[in-house]
Amino acid sequence: MNLISIADLTPEEILEVLDRADEMKARRNDPSRGEVLAAKSIAAIFEKPSTRTRVSLEVAMTELGGHALYLSSDDLQLGRGETVADTARVLSRYVHAIAARVYHHATVEELARYAAVPVINLLSDLEHPCQILADMMTMRERFGRLEGLKVAWVGDGNNVCNSTILAAALMGMEMVVASPPGFGPNGKILDQADRLGGGTVVVTDPVKAVCGADVVETDTWVSMGDEAEADRRKVAFQRYQVNSDLIRHAADEAIVLHCLPAHRGCEITDDVMDGPRSAILDQSENRLHSVKAVLERLMV
Structure with a gap:
């Protein structure tokens, strides 16, 4: 196997x-x-x-x-x-x-x-896949379940996002992705999630994605291999920062995840990353x- x-x-x-x-x-x-x-x-x-x-x-x-x-x-x-x-x-x-x-x-x-x-x-x-297993472990520690959780992904539709989409479909979680046009998740992954019985909603408005979410997750805007696009990406993703203004639209007990390394002040702010909603260090340990x-x- x-x-x-x-x-x-x-x-x-x-x-x-x-x-x-x-x-x-x-x-x-x-x-x-x-x-x-x-x-x-x-x-x-x-x-x-x-x-x-x-x-x-x-x-x-x-x-x-x-x-x-x-x-x-x-x-x-x-x-x-x-x-x-x-x-x-x-x-x-x-x-x-x-x-x-x-x-x-x-x-x-x-x-x-x-x-x-x-x-x-x-x-x-x-x-x-190893990252999303740690993420799901962290979600279960905080909520006692996976099924029925709403997971909001804010930012680049990258590899971690793709695995989260498939995991959500498999485990009965609701998944909403907010990405700028042209930076959304892989289309084949979205089709695969549909076949698994759990479609993902893809939007461009991060507030819409986060509204009522139990889990708000993000990742770097510039993954390894994308360095040549760094300047263009930083402009495109400016609306997609996970900050306190965005988090207030999530559920009262919502947690924030980031697989790390984080570029503080870009995709996530210090007050969120180090704040009471953050489960990032637990996620990393897991x-x-x-x-x-x-x-x-x-x-x-």
């Missing part, structure tokens, strides 16, 4: 992962928790730099008794022209799983096609516990 898209998991499997993540979080300091991945290794391919993804993965493997090998493009022959397929075949002879944080979704799909071990998408330009549950599920 691989985790390339959040839609690779059924709703029942998502709940099982989240339940296990909750248990692992509660028992993190329990010496009897066991090392279920003892003597197992994962190859972690990073084409993009990372803080949360790399640290959470390496710590998760260590706490489960296994070992993570950090492999940048410079560390692999991929950087010198070796094919993804050959890399997948060879690594499968050494390790028990492959995880990859890549520029192009096709790369992680090709790894999964040729690998003989589980492959985990740590981020691609299309999806970020990357560890949720990926532990994923690793155990795929590698045991």
